[in-house]
Amino acid sequence: MSTSTSQGVRLEAVSKTYGSETVVRDISLTIPQGEFFTLLGPSGSGKTTTLSMIAGFTLPDGGRIHIDGKDATRAPPRDRGLGMVFQNYAIFPHLDVFGNVAFPLNVRKVPKPEVAKRVAGALEMVKLTSFEKRFARELSGGQQQRVALARAIVGHPPVVLMDEPLGALDKNLRYHMQVEIKEISRRLGMTVIYVTHDQEEALTMSDRIAIMNRGSIAQIGPPREVYERPGSAFVARFLGEANLIAAKREGGALRGAGGAWFEVASDRPQAAGGQVFVRPEKVSILPEGGAPSANQIAGTVRHTAFLGNVVRYEVTLPDGQIVLCDATNASGTVLRQPGEAVRLGWQRADALLLEA
Amino acid sequence: MIGPTLRTAALQLLVVLLCTAMLAPIIIVVIASFSGDGYLKFPPDTLSLRWYVRFLGDPRWLASLWNSFLIAAMTCVLSTVLGFLAAYAMARGTFSIRKTITALLLMPLIVPHVVTAIALYFLSARFGLIGFKPWIAVAHSVVALPIVLVILQSALKVVDPNLERAAMIFGCTRMGVFRRVVLPLVLPGVVSAMLFSFLTSFDELVISLFLAGIRAETLPVRIWNSLLLEVEPTIAAVSSLLIAVTCAALLVEWGVRRARERTLATRN
Amino acid sequence: MPLRLAAKWALIAPALALLLLLFITPIGWFIWESLTELGSLEEVWLETQAVLGSRAILGAILNTNGIALTVTVMVLVIGYPLSYALSRARGLAFSLVLLCIVIPYFTSVIVRTYAWMVILGRNGLINQILLGLGFVSEPVDLLYNRTGVIIGMTYVLLPYMVLTLYAAMKAVDQRLLQAAEGMGAKPMAVFAKVFLPLTLHGVTAGSLIVFILALGFFITPALMGGPGDIMMAMLIEREIELSHNWPVAALMTIVLLGITLALYALYGRVSDKAEGGFAR
Numbered sequence: 001m002s003t004s005t006s007q008g009v010r011l012e013a014v015s016k017t018y019g020s021e022t023v024v025r026d027i028s029l030t031i032p033q034g035e036f037f038t039l040l041g042p043s044g045s046g047k048t049t050t051l052s053m054i055a056g057f058t059l060p061d062g063g064r065i066h067i068d069g070k071d072a073t074r075a076p077p078r079d080r081g082l083g084m085v086f087q088n089y090a091i092f093p094h095l096d097v098f099g100n101v102a103f104p105l106n107v108r109k110v111p112k113p114e115v116a117k118r119v120a121g122a123l124e125m126v127k128l129t130s131f132e133k134r135f136a137r138e139l140s141g142g143q144q145q146r147v148a149l150a151r152a153i154v155g156h157p158p159v160v161l162m163d164e165p166l167g168a169l170d171k172n173l174r175y176h177m178q179v180e181i182k183e184i185s186r187r188l189g190m191t192v193i194y195v196t197h198d199q200e201e202a203l204t205m206s207d208r209i210a211i212m213n214r215g216s217i218a219q220i221g222p223p224r225e226v227y228e229r230p231g232s233a234f235v236a237r238f239l240g241e242a243n244l245i246a247a248k249r250e251g252g253a254l255r256g257a258g259g260a261w262f263e264v265a266s267d268r269p270q271a272a273g274g275q276v277f278v279r280p281e282k283v284s285i286l287p288e289g290g291a292p293s294a295n296q297i298a299g300t301v302r303h304t305a306f307l308g309n310v311v312r313y314e315v316t317l318p319d320g321q322i323v324l325c326d327a328t329n330a331s332g333t334v335l336r337q338p339g340e341a342v343r344l345g346w347q348r349a350d351a352l353l354l355e356a
Numbered sequence: 357m358i359g360p361t362l363r364t365a366a367l368q369l370l371v372v373l374l375c376t377a378m379l380a381p382i383i384i385v386v387i388a389s390f391s392g393d394g395y396l397k398f399p400p401d402t403l404s405l406r407w408y409v410r411f412l413g414d415p416r417w418l419a420s421l422w423n424s425f426l427i428a429a430m431t432c433v434l435s436t437v438l439g440f441l442a443a444y445a446m447a448r449g450t451f452s453i454r455k456t457i458t459a460l461l462l463m464p465l466i467v468p469h470v471v472t473a474i475a476l477y478f479l480s481a482r483f484g485l486i487g488f489k490p491w492i493a494v495a496h497s498v499v500a501l502p503i504v505l506v507i508l509q510s511a512l513k514v515v516d517p518n519l520e521r522a523a524m525i526f527g528c529t530r531m532g533v534f535r536r537v538v539l540p541l542v543l544p545g546v547v548s549a550m551l552f553s554f555l556t557s558f559d560e561l562v563i564s565l566f567l568a569g570i571r572a573e574t575l576p577v578r579i580w581n582s583l584l585l586e587v588e589p590t591i592a593a594v595s596s597l598l599i600a601v602t603c604a605a606l607l608v609e610w611g612v613r614r615a616r617e618r619t620l621a622t623r624n
Numbered sequence: 625m626p627l628r629l630a631a632k633w634a635l636i637a638p639a640l641a642l643l644l645l646l647f648i649t650p651i652g653w654f655i656w657e658s659l660t661e662l663g664s665l666e667e668v669w670l671e672t673q674a675v676l677g678s679r680a681i682l683g684a685i686l687n688t689n690g691i692a693l694t695v696t697v698m699v700l701v702i703g704y705p706l707s708y709a710l711s712r713a714r715g716l717a718f719s720l721v722l723l724c725i726v727i728p729y730f731t732s733v734i735v736r737t738y739a740w741m742v743i744l745g746r747n748g749l750i751n752q753i754l755l756g757l758g759f760v761s762e763p764v765d766l767l768y769n770r771t772g773v774i775i776g777m778t779y780v781l782l783p784y785m786v787l788t789l790y791a792a793m794k795a796v797d798q799r800l801l802q803a804a805e806g807m808g809a810k811p812m813a814v815f816a817k818v819f820l821p822l823t824l825h826g827v828t829a830g831s832l833i834v835f836i837l838a839l840g841f842f843i844t845p846a847l848m849g850g851p852g853d854i855m856m857a858m859l860i861e862r863e864i865e866l867s868h869n870w871p872v873a874a875l876m877t878i879v880l881l882g883i884t885l886a887l888y889a890l891y892g893r894v895s896d897k898a899e900g901g902f903a904r
Contacts, residue, residue, distance in 0.1 A: 057521055077524040084525045090518040094540045107527035107536070151526070161525075363811070371709040374702060375724035381739030381779065382731060384749065388742055398742060398749050442639035449632030459892065461639065464647055466888045468840020470857040471877050474864055475650035478657070498646050501639060552730075559732035562842055576734050583738060583847055592742070595735040602730045 007069040008033040008191050009054060009159055014063035016049050023049045025215040026063070031193065031208075033158065036185055038194045040202040041212035042238070048163065050212070051195045055161055056080050068158055078107075083152035083160040083190075087167055089144045091136040097123070097147050098132035104155040122150040125184055142173045153184065159191045166201065178205055199239050203227060211235050228279070233354050236277050243283065243323050244275040244354065245297075254353065256297060257319035263294040264351040275354045280312065280324035282350035285336065286343040296345040299323065301336050311335060315344060382599055389592035396589045407593040417594065420578040423489065424558055427574060430493030431500050431557035436550050438497065439504030444538075446505075447512040465502045469562040472498065477566035487569030495563050500553035507552065511545020544616040551605040558601060651881075658874035675875045681859065685879065688856045691773060691845070692838035698778040699785045699834050700827065706782075707789035711796075729783035737844045740776045741767060744848075772848035780844055781837060785830040792826020825894060832891040836884055856880045 009031045016024040024046040031037045039047040052058040054065060056077035065073045072080050083104075092100050101122055105115045123129050126146040136144055145165065152160050165181070166174045182205050185192045196202055202209050203223040210220040211234075219231045230236035233244055247254040247262055249272050254262040262276045286296065299315040302322065306329075313325045313336060325344055327333065336342055384398055392402030411417050442461065451457055464472060476495050477486075485491040515538055523533045539546070561576040568577050575598065579591055662668050675681055710721050728736060743749045744766035751763040766772055796819065804814045842857040849855075856876055863873040
C-alpha cells in the first residue's frame with residue numbers, strides 16, 4: 001500500500017461478453033503511476049464494465065489486468081489494493097463518518113491509534129474535520145462525496161477508481177469538487193482511473209483520456225490532443241461541438257460546396273474524400289472583399305445565439321449543410337443578423353480530414 | 357352538508373364496532389383465564405390465578421410448553437438460516453426460472469396444512485420419526501420458510517449492492533461483507549423473520565398433530581386434545597400465555613423496526 | 625455485487641432441498657403409494673368413481689365449497705369498510721385499527737377458535753346477553769353447527785382480506801378521487817365509478833386467497849362444527865386417523881390440491897397485476 005514504488009495499471013486485450021453481446025472488446029491500456037486517467041464515453045460504451053473489471057467485481061473473459069506490476073486478472077477485489085469512489089457514494093448507513101473512513105483500515109487490522117491518526121488526516125484533506133460523529137443521513141450530497149473520497153484515500157492506495165463520482169452534484173459544487181479531487185490526487189501522487197460521460201469534466205481533470213465507443217477505445221491521448229486532433233467523427237462530436245463538412249477529392253484538391261476548396265493539416269492524398277473537421281471556435285467571419293483562398297466558405301446566417309462571452313452563428317452553406325461559428329464577443333463586435341450573407345474561414349492547421 | 361358528516365360518522369361507528377369485535381375474543385379469553393369460578397363462565401364472578409396455578413402445576417402441560425418452545429426455537433434457527441441464504445441468492449442472483457422458484461417457495465402457504473401434514477406423517481411413520489422433536493422442527497420449517505423469505509427479501513431490498521462492492525474493495529472477504537455490512541443492515545429483518553418463524557412453529561397445530569405422537573406433544577396439540585373433551589378454563593390460561601407470546605413478539609418486532617427507522621431515516 | 629452461477633445455486637439449494645424433500649416429494653409419494661396400493665389403473669379408476677360418487681364425500685366437497693364461499697363473502701363484506709378506514713386513517717387511529725387486525729392475525733388459530741367457543745357456547749357471552757335482554761327464552765345453539773363454523777372462519781380469515789385490500793386501496797392515487805369530485809361527482813358516484821373499480825383487483829386477490837385458505841380449513845370447522853359440517857380437510861384427516869383408508873385420503877387430497885393449485889395459479893395472475901402481498 002505504498003505509493004512510491006508502484007507501477008500503475010496495465011490492461012492487455014481485455015474482453016467481456018454477456019450472452020451474445022460483447023460489451024468490452026480487446027482493450028489494451030497502460031496507465032503509469034500518478035496519472036489521472038479518464039474513461040469517457042456514452043452509456044453502454046463499456047467504460048463502467050472496464051472499471052468493474054479493474055476493480056475485480058467482474059471477471060474478464062479474455063486478456064490480463066496488471067495492477068502495480070502484479071497480475072490481478074482473477075484476484076478478488078480485496079487483494080488489489082485499490083481505493084474507490086462510487087457513483088452513489090455507497091456510504092455505509094450504519095456507520096458514522098469516522099466508521100466509514102476507518103473501514104478500510106479496520107478491515108485490514110490497522111492498530112487503533114494509527115487508525116485515528118490516518119482518519120483525521122484523510123478528513124482534514126477533504127475538509128470534513130469535526131464531522132466524525134455524523135451519519136450519512138445528516139450530511140449533504142457534497143459532504144457525503146467528501147466522506148467517500150476520504151474513505152478511498154485513507155489507506156494510501158496507489159490506484160483509486162472513481163465511477164462518475166460527481167454525477168449527483170449540482171453544477172457549482174461539481175466544479176469545486178473537480179478541482180479538489182485533482183488537487184488531492186496530485187498531492188498524494190496516486191493513479192486515478194476516472195469514469196464519466198461528461199466531456200467537460202474529462203477535459204478539465206485528466207492527464208489522458210480514453211474515449212470509448214461500443215466496447216472499444218476510439219482514441220486515447222491528452223485532453224488537448226483528443227479535442228483538437230480527433231481520429232474519428234465520433235470522437236470529434238463526443239468531445240464538443242464539431243463542424244464536419246463534406247469534401248470530395250477532385251484533381252488532387254479537396255472540394256466542397258459552392259466552389260470552396262480545403263487544405264488540412266496532415267492530408268492523406270490517397271483518401272477519396274471525407275469530412276473536413278474544424279471546431280466552431282476556430283472558424284471566424286472574414287471581412288468583406290478579400291481574395292478567395294483555401295478554407296473559405298460562403299453562406300447565410302440562419303440563427304444567431306448570444307451566449308455572453310461568445311456569439312454562436314449557425315450558417316447555412318449553399319448545399320444546405322450547417323456550419324457553426326463561435327465568435328468571441330470582443331469589444332466593438334457587430335452582431336450578424338439571420339439572413340445576412342457571410343464568408344467563413346479558418347486556418348489550415350485547425351482543420352483535419354476525417355473519414356465520412 | 358349533513359349527508360357527508362353523517363356518512364363519516366356512520367363509517368367511524370362501524371369501524372369501532374368491527375375493531376372491538378376483532379379484539380374482543382382475545383380480551384375475553386384473557387379475562388376468563390383469571391376466573392375464580394369452577395367452570396368457564398364469562399364474565400367471571402370472582403377473580404383468581406387458580407387456572408394458572410393448575411397449568412403450572414401440571415407436568416403434562418409444562419412438558420408440552422417445553423416441547424413447543426424447543427421445537428419453535430429449532431424451527432426459528434433453521435428456517436431463518438435457510439431463508440436468509442435463499443433470499444440473498446434471489447436478491448443478488450439472476451434466475452431464469454425465478455417465477456417458478458418463487459411460486460415453489462411460497463407454495464407451503466397455499467397448500468392446506470392437512471395435506472402437508474399427512475404427507476409428512478406418511479414419510480415420518482416409515483422412518484420412525486414420529487415424536488422426534490428436531491424432525492418436527494424441520495417439518496415446521498417447511499411452513500415457516502415462505503414467511504421468512506417474504507420478510508427477508510423485502511429487508512434485503514434496502515441493501516445497495518454498491519455497499520457490498522465498497523466493502524469488498526476495502527478489504528473484506530465474502531464473510532466479512534456479510535458480517536460488517538449486510539448483517540447490520542438487515543438485522544431488523546432477520547429479527548422479524550426469527551420472531552415470526554418462532555411464532556409460526558409455536559402456534560402450529562395441524563402438522564404437530566400428526567407428527568408429535570405422545571413424546572413430543574406441543575402446547576397447541578395439548579389444547580386441541582383438551583378441547584375435544586371439554587372447554588375447561590385451564591385452556592384459557594394456556595391461551596392467554598400464547599396470546600402474551602404473540603404480543604411480546606409483535607412488540608419486540610415493532611421496537612426493533614422503530615429503532616432502525618430512527619437510525620437510517622434519510623434527511624429528505 | 626452479482627453472484628456467480630455456482631454461488632447463487634449453492635445459496636438457494638438448501639431451501640429448495642427442504643421443500644423438495646419435505647414437501648413436494650412426500651405429497652407425491654403419499655398419493656402415489658396410496659393409489660398403487662389399489663392395484664391396476666383400472667382399479668384406481670373404479671375406486672375413484674366409487675369415492676367421488678359416495679354421498680358422504682360428495683357432501684363434504686359441496687359443504688367445503690359452500691362454507692368457503694359463504695366465508696369469503698362475509699369476509700369481503702366486513703373487510704372492505706375496515707380496509708377503507710385503515711387506508712384513510714392517520715396517526716393513532718391508524719395504529720389502533722392496525723393493532724386490532726394484526727394481533728388476531730398473529731394469534732394461534734386454535735386460540736382464536738377457542739375464544740369463539742367461549743363466546744358462542746350455551747353459557748357463553750352472546751347467549752347470556754340474549755337471555756338477559758329477554759330476546760330468547762332459552763339458549764340459542766351457536767356452536768357445533770354451520771353458524772359457528774362460519775363465524776369462527778370469518779374471524780380467522782378476516783385479516784388476510786383486510787391486509788390485501790389495504791395494499792390495493794393505499795395504491796389508489798388520491799388525486800383521481802379529487803379530480804372526480806372536482807368534476808362534480810357525488811361521493812357515492814366517486815366510490816362506485818372510481819374507487820371501487822380501482823380496488824377491484826384487490827377484491828379479487830383477497831377473495832381468492834381467503835377462498836383458497838378456507839378450502840383447506842381444518843381446526844376451526846373440526847372444533848366448532850356439527851356432524852353436518854364435515855369439510856374436505858377433516859374428511860382426509862378422519863380417513864387416515866380413524867379408518868386408515870389411505871387410498872380414499874389420497875383421492876380426496878388430489879381433489880383438494882387440484883382446486884387449490886388451480887385457484888393459486890389464478891391468484892398469481894391477478895396479483896401480478898396488483899402488488900398486494902400477504903405474509904402469513
